[in-house]
Amino acid sequence: xxxxxxxxxxxxxxxxxxxxxxxxxxxxxxxxxxxxxxxxxxxxxxxxxxxxxxxxxxxxxxxxxxxxxxxxxxxxxxxxxxxxxxxxxxxxxxxxxxxxxxxxxxxxxxxxxxxxxxxxxxxxxxxxxxxxxxxxxxxxxxxxxxxxxxxxxxxxxxxxxxxxxxxxxxxxxxxxxxxxxxxxxxxxxxxxxxxxxxxxxxxxxxxxxxxxxxxxxxxxxxxxxxxxxxxxxxxxxxxxxxxxxxxxxxxxxxxxxxxxxxxxxxxxxxxxxxxxxxxxxxxxxxxxxxxxxxxxxxxxxxxxxxxxxxxxxxxxxxxxxxxxxxxxxxxxxxxxxxxxxxxxxxxxxxxxxxxxxxxxxxxxxxxxxxxxxxxxxxxxxxxxxxxxxxxxxxxxxxxxxxxxxxxxxxxxxxxxxxxxxxxxxxxxxxxxxxxxxxxxxxxxxxxxxxxxxxxxxxxxxxxxxxxxxxx
Ligand code: UD1
Ligand code: MG
Numbered sequence: 001x002x003x004x005x006x007x008x009x010x011x012x013x014x015x016x017x018x019x020x021x022x023x024x025x026x027x028x029x030x031x032x033x034x035x036x037x038x039x040x041x042x043x044x045x046x047x048x049x050x051x052x053x054x055x056x057x058x059x060x061x062x063x064x065x066x067x068x069x070x071x072x073x074x075x076x077x078x079x080x081x082x083x084x085x086x087x088x089x090x091x092x093x094x095x096x097x098x099x100x101x102x103x104x105x106x107x108x109x110x111x112x113x114x115x116x117x118x119x120x121x122x123x124x125x126x127x128x129x130x131x132x133x134x135x136x137x138x139x140x141x142x143x144x145x146x147x148x149x150x151x152x153x154x155x156x157x158x159x160x161x162x163x164x165x166x167x168x169x170x171x172x173x174x175x176x177x178x179x180x181x182x183x184x185x186x187x188x189x190x191x192x193x194x195x196x197x198x199x200x201x202x203x204x205x206x207x208x209x210x211x212x213x214x215x216x217x218x219x220x221x222x223x224x225x226x227x228x229x230x231x232x233x234x235x236x237x238x239x240x241x242x243x244x245x246x247x248x249x250x251x252x253x254x255x256x257x258x259x260x261x262x263x264x265x266x267x268x269x270x271x272x273x274x275x276x277x278x279x280x281x282x283x284x285x286x287x288x289x290x291x292x293x294x295x296x297x298x299x300x301x302x303x304x305x306x307x308x309x310x311x312x313x314x315x316x317x318x319x320x321x322x323x324x325x326x327x328x329x330x331x332x333x334x335x336x337x338x339x340x341x342x343x344x345x346x347x348x349x350x351x352x353x354x355x356x357x358x359x360x361x362x363x364x365x366x367x368x369x370x371x372x373x374x375x376x377x378x379x380x381x382x383x384x385x386x387x388x389x390x391x392x393x394x395x396x397x398x399x400x401x402x403x404x405x406x407x408x409x410x411x412x413x414x415x416x417x418x419x420x421x422x423x424x425x426x427x428x429x430x431x432x433x434x435x436x437x438x439x440x441x442x443x444x445x446x447x448x449x450x451x452x453x454x455x456x457x458x459x460x461x462x463x464x465x466x467x468x469x470x471x
Contacts, residue, residue, distance in 0.1 A: 023118030026066040030125030031074025042076030044125040050283030050302040056128030063132035101216030146231035150193035160189035170233040173220035177213035191243040376402030
């Protein structure tokens with residue numbers, strides 16, 4: 001069977017010239033089920049560094065400044081599309097209803113790219129670690145060759161497609177299932193990444209069939225098709241680690257380790273001190289400024305940015321938050337989405353901040369929950385303070401002014417406001433707004449009853465003795 005939806009003649013595929021800027025489109029293949037993950041979740045939605053796997057491929061493509069980004073979805077199409085749009089609102093999504101092979105998958109992008117005049121790079125959604133420099137080497141090679149493939153020396157070539165080279169020229173890619181003994185002995189393998197002119201890609205795809213051991217339309221067959229059409233093809237080599245694919249939970253854990261190792265060394269290169277790098281975990285989008293110190297056992301979830309010269313102390317967990325310059329967080333702090341710390345704020349042990357702005361130099365040092373609140377500059381929040389933001393149905397805001405002093409164990413019953421330079425006495429339950437400069441105090445009557453404790457002890461001890469005797 002032919003893949004062609006309409007006839008076309010294959011001519012030279014080269015459209016790139018060194019002196020001419022070529023627009024680039026990315027096609028990311030993400031239609032496969034990933035059976036070996038043994039999961040209800042489509043494979044490409046499993047996360048590495050807090051981001052779905054396919055987002056890593058999308059990020060790798062960022063250096064190409066791709067004008068068009070096309071994601072081919074199939075299994076779990078709706079969930080994958082929703083996740084993709086959340087990361088890249090301009091991404092174009094095409095559905096491959098039946099998974100008939102990698103060539104068939106690329107063909108699904110034909111219509112949306114019909115008007116595209118430039119180069120196309122094909123990446124796999126389950127191969128997250130292609131380096132920008134590697135893609136650049138492919139772009140450079142495109143100046144000389146019609147088709148460029150990314151290969152690697154495989155320690156264990158197994159079921160990888162074999163790259164059949166003749167000097168610098170790539171003659172064909174032979175899938176392991178279809179290879180003879182001589183071809184199987186080749187260790188230079190196909191990563192899956194390919195680059196050629198868009199019009200050429202679809203013209204070559206028109207010529208390929210599915211007459212092979214898997215009965216699939218192999219994208220890899222475009223190489224032999226190119227040779228047949230008198231075009232030139234080559235393969236660029238990258239490190240095998242870059243082509244690490246994820247097919248199982250064990251692979252996923254390995255991929256996470258590779259990602260974290262890269263993220264740690266990137267952070268160090270950017271001037272961040274990691275006291276015990278192997279105990280710090282980053283997300284794909286973590287941004288940390290120079291001269292920030294990260295102590296052991298810290299987790300950065302998605303959406304965290306930290307300015308310069310901050311200190312993130314041990315056992316802190318941060319996600320969706322911003323930490324200002326010189327701020328100190330932890331030990332044992334939890335910053336949840338929407339936490340915004342201004343410069344030099346201090347967030348101490350067993351403090352949770354959610355959807356709240358904490359002013360410059362403000363301190364929340366011990367055992368507090370600050371949620372849906374704003375706190376001005378230079379305010380001190382005493383130990384055990386809680387913003388009671390939730391009434392069981394709705395969330396309410398607390399506003400705390402600047403240079404205020406909040407006594408320990410203050411309960412803010414939101415919605416409520418405490419003015420600038422105001423104070424609350426220890427143990428106050430704040431149910432009404434407090435103007436600037438005022439003191440709020442709410443305490444039950446304090447009594448001392450002489451001798452009552454001793455009497456109570458005696459009574460209790462007697463009761464216990466009677467009970468023990470009865471047993
Ligand atoms: C493919 C290559 C092989 C290469 C290997 C590297 C082909 C024919 N073979 O083999 O040369 O060494 O990758 O890992 O290309 N996909 C779809 N729709 C389909 C089929 C696949 O979207 O109909 C997607 C998958 O979700 C996956 C990617 O394409 O992201 C690769 O498919 P997979 O089945 O893993 O190909 P391999 O057999 O590993
Ligand atoms: Mg594979």
